[in-house]
Amino acid sequence: MAPKVLVSDALSETAVQIFRDHGIEVDFRPELGKDKDALIAAIGQYDGLAIRSATKVTEKVLEAATNLKVIGRAGIGVDNVDIHAASKKGVIVMNTPFGNSITTAEHAISMMMAVARQIPEANASTHAGKWEKSRFMGVELTAKTLGLIGCGNIGSIVADRAIGLKMKVLAYDPFLSEERADKLGVHKVELDELLHRADFITLHVPMTEKTANILSRENLAKTKKGVRIVNCARGGLVDEAALAEMLKTGHVAGAAFDVFAEEPAKENVLFNLPNVVCTPHLGASTTEAQENVALQVAEQMADYLLTGAVTNAINMPSITAEEAKVMGPWIALAGHLGSFAGQMTDEPIKAINILHDGLAAGMNIEALNCAAIAGVLKEANPAINMVSAPIVAKERGIAMSTTTQGKSGAFDGYIKLTVVTEKRERSIAGTVFSDGKPRFIQIKGINIDAEIGEHMLYTTNKDVPGIIGALGATMGAHGVNIANFTLGRTGPGENAIAILYLDDPIPQVVIDELKATGLFQQVRPLEFEVG
Structure with missing residues (x-):
């Protein structure tokens, strides 16, 4: 379904046409910018909102904007937008700082x-x-x-x-x-x-x-x-x-x-x-400037809704269309790393530390960090996204740190995420292979090579005979097909882990039977959003 945009202020017909030319459905209703109640009643059906200064995007408007993904302000000032409320809602707010x-x-x-x-x-x-x-x-x-x-x-x-x-x-x-x-x-x-x-x-x-x-x-x-x-x-x-x-x-x-x-x-x-x-705030008041910012905001919003490119965002790191293509797998990886840590962590998080190595260190670090933080916090609130995650983390008092370094190992680059709680530190690292698919390459300091799937099972145990047999037999008995099976250990007889990529969600009865064997320290089903 094509994205749908509401223009609630007086943008030019040329700007409105830009949306149409990109295949975006657009409603030009400038009267809504001066009618708060009518705007609240209408906003729920739109993915994007294009405004000038008349429309006031308040917390109440945002509460009603159930599908809204982006607000585009034709101009520099965004005093008429509740940036904090938009960020918490996960809505990107863009302006046009250079058009005037x-x-x-x-x-x-x-x-x-x-x-x-x-x-x-x-x-x-x-x-x-x-x-x-x-x-x-x-x-x-x-x-x-x-x-x-x-x-x-x-x-x-x-x-x-x-x-x-x-x-x-x-x-x-x-x-x-x-x-x-x-x-x-x-x-x-x-x-x-x-x-x-x-x-x-x-x-x-x-x-x-x-x-x-x-x-x-x-x-x-x-x-x-x-x-x-x-x-x-x-x-x-x-x-x-x-x-x-x-x-x-x-x-x-x-x-x-x-x-x-x-x-x-x-x-x-x-x-x-x-x-x-x-003069009465005339700095941007020329025919050329008003047209320039209208055209610019329409292009920016269309690019984001169709390609994921983020330009001139107030509450989100900018990502060009080219970056979005190259970084897509790395952003997905960062989200998966965060999701793993979030699903594995049951106690309050004190800090999130992110290391970017080699190729990853040369990318848009801020965007990768936002994806990783969102992955961590989504377990508690599925509505959190890359925009809202940093705000929520700050509100929860979670300390953030980022480190970058040159290529230091066998991979051209990788991301390592560490979550710190009162009881423990949990770390996981991953990379993107040449096929464009993210992989987990290290968990708890144990090297692995695990493809990431929608349905997965993670176990920890001592390295003793019978683990693979127990996993395979239990899965087979309940008709759960294993698409990929990855093992890793610190050494013979020491700590070991297994990650299973499954075709279907794992039934609770399988979890219960595996725990009942006494072979495993942890048996944890995991779910990932895989595009």
Whole structure:
């Protein structure tokens, strides 16, 4: 059955057609974005939800979204989506962080020019017939120093445009490498140096715990007298009250804001101050940007629903279509390793440790980890998937650790998963053979080569005669066919394990009879989701 997508905001017909061109059934109902109850009533039948900013995806909406797999936000901000609730539900949330980058960068440059030359006030004065030519003395941008707080996608475009205007550009960004800074032609500096040196400061960072109020009263006091500040990023990055005071004293010569701590901003301490330019969150408001993000989100959602490719997800590691093809067997393997550990563990889990060796270490580690964690936790809750697993693990207080290493053994690569409880550590390792099939290669430190099937039986015992006979005879007596039989041991007469791949689920009577023989320490049926 073809996936079904609901478009509950005003996306263009071209974007809607993208879904159809991919063979996806789509309902274009923009009126639902403004009607919460109607959205809740309708959402249950859809696999995907495409939105802009009007639709509010609340926890109640998600509770009703019984089939929902992906939410696509045409734009950067996802404030209208309950990310935590979506993650717990296992729903991927995507945005389009690059579709409006040029538009937002151009708006920041425009705002900088407007505040440098007091254009809005001069325009109003001239329209009023005052002709106050001497009142509006501006400053040039040429040779001035621009301080970028954040030099990611949008910040780097602003830097490029500013350099074209012959400005000197400083950048504060902990994630900016020296090599990248050199390539952009900016000087990487610490925040304090930027504050002391910049004639203009423009912000291009997301709103996080670390960036909230980054231009605090204390930091604003460190700025050069006569500085002009531009914020087209996110409200709450600047202490607006402190900025208003410094504008009144003249320490800050001007400000240009497109975003505010509270929006829609009907009142604000910056309104009606001299040389303050304000716009109503217009950073992404161009015809080109609105169309770009709509087309982009439609392509991203279609790719995920049809190929499993994950692009620009907020709550899930990105996986390209090419990666999805190559990594598919490895993601399945990681899930099987987690599933084995989850089915074998009856007590609370304290930690999950994952080792990636060789070929596996060069893959998308985060995606593999999500699959492994989901496998572990699915035993307790089958609804858990790669999206929700990390959230659930964190809520349960499970410590996570990841290690990578170069090729260290006979295999080109492998994954080893260890689950730690109060009583024990349980480890299992696996690899993917050239035939694309995952295999278990080590359990409890014992080397094996076990193909993974839907129905399996795992036993542990001392290495004594009669084990194989007991297993075979008991299975045969009850008509259970063995597709594959794998043995392993630490040494003669020592600890041994057996894994049986069965054609059908194993009856409880077989389990009971095997336990009654007294030959086995553990007899555990296992079930795996094998595609």
